[in-house]
Amino acid sequence: MTGAARTNTRDIARAAVRAELAQVAFELFRREGFDKVTLDDLAAAAGVSRSTFLRYFGTKEDAVLGAFEGQDRRVADALRARPADEDQWTALRHALDTVIERYHMDPAGSLETLRLVRETPALCARQLEKQHSWRPALAQALAERAGSEEPTLAQSVRAAAALDCLNVALDHWLASDGRLDLVALLDEAFRAIQRPR
Amino acid sequence: MTGAARTNTRDIARAAVRAELAQVAFELFRREGFDKVTLDDLAAAAGVSRSTFLRYFGTKEDAVLGAFEGQDRRVADALRARPADEDQWTALRHALDTVIERYHMDPAGSLETLRLVRETPALCARQLEKQHSWRPALAQALAERAGSEEPTLAQSVRAAAALDCLNVALDHWLASDGRLDLVALLDEAFRAIQRPR
DNA sequence: CCGTATCTGAAACTGAGTGTCAGGCTAGCC
DNA sequence: GGCTAGCCTGACACTCAGTTTCAGATACGG
Secondary structure (H helix, E strand, O other): OOOOOOOOHHHHHHHHHHHHHHHHHHHHHHHHOOOOOOHHHHHHHHOOOHHHHHHHOOOOOHHHHHHHOOHHHHHHHHHHHOOOOOOHHHHHHHHOHHHHHHHHHOHHHHHHHHHHHHOOHHHHHHHHHHHHOHHHHHHHHHHHHOOOOOOOHHHHHHHHHHHHHHHHHHHHHHHOOOOOOHHHHHHHHHHHHHOOO | OOOOOOOOHHHHHHHHHHHHHHHHHHHHHHHHOOOOOOHHHHHHHHOOOHHHHHHHOOOOOHHHHHHHOOHHHHHHHHHHHOOOOOOHHHHHHHHOHHHHHHHHHOHHHHHHHHHHHHOOHHHHHHHHHHHHOHHHHHHHHHHHHOOOOOOOHHHHHHHHHHHHHHHHHHHHHHHOOOOOOHHHHHHHHHHHHHOOO
16 A cells, blocks of 8 residues: 555645646636636646646536535535434534535635636536535435434435535525625525424 | 417427437437447437437437426426415425326336436436526425515525435435335425424 | 428537657655 | 656547538428
């Protein structure tokens, strides 16, 4: 196992280049529109070859969405870390704070990114796809919390619904240009589900 | 308005060709795998040109998913048709019977299609995207039922959650090879949300 | 019978993503 | 310090999806 995930000089350099490329790409996308920008444009703007750009981000979309990589694991871990006697909705709600964090740390940047994603069909679709893969991870975490191996149908549904709460809350937050309180919106979304009506 | 949506001879012929192309495409996809089949293959197998194929289905995915076209409208209409005093979850649940219908009429075919879609990432993603666009339609219908113009956050969340119920139920139905009762699964999914736990 | 609208196939084009390969840079080793 | 092995890079060729254009065929209404 010599190739283990040991953070060496090279990895740090790679991460820095990656961040730099993402930054350049983001600005270009905002200015010109995601679809108008070709991989050649990106490569030229970043001063690297097309090949290199594609080596850092497998797809054009990932230059924007790569930042969310690994969130599924983080949220699932947060969920597992919740007290075992907490009910599922509450646990899910708190696990999502992991995601919300990013929006607290850099509201303006997050808002810009979110806006770009939501107004670009290709990005929207790709993000939907990524987030969809969170559901099994969350359902699995719920199952483990309950001491079972496989998630039940109910657990899967609740995991999915929790993600919807996040998305709808984000939609409303974006629609308000970040003026509304994201935490309050998320709480309201969860209440909409828990209260039977 | 001579170009109105009048069902004439030509439209019927078009629909027949479309169905024929979809059928050929489906069989090829099942046999070879969605990704292995190129547009040229499809055109050759169907005995038309690549151009023509792409005129009937804008994308390769639509050759499979085109069957679901317009479902959002149908479900939303079904939702609007529910009694005004019915609570939102119940109304949503019944509106989804519109979708379930297809699975009752042709369980075997639906199962095959569903299996192809779920095991092909590209199809899965595209369907996710399409279904995502149902949410606003359902939320809008909920709003109208409640006599307001714009859907509330709560209505959007509930619309989204209802769609999750459908998806999770379908997942379990597929996992059981169609042996479990889809209606029962869907009911169970809705119960998972309505019961607070 | 004629003009017109529609459908079709051919072909050229753009752009995303993949695979290959050779040269260059760097880190570790003698 | 020099050397070698491994990684990164850029160049290039390739496949395939999807768009656009155009010209010929076909069917339809007057």
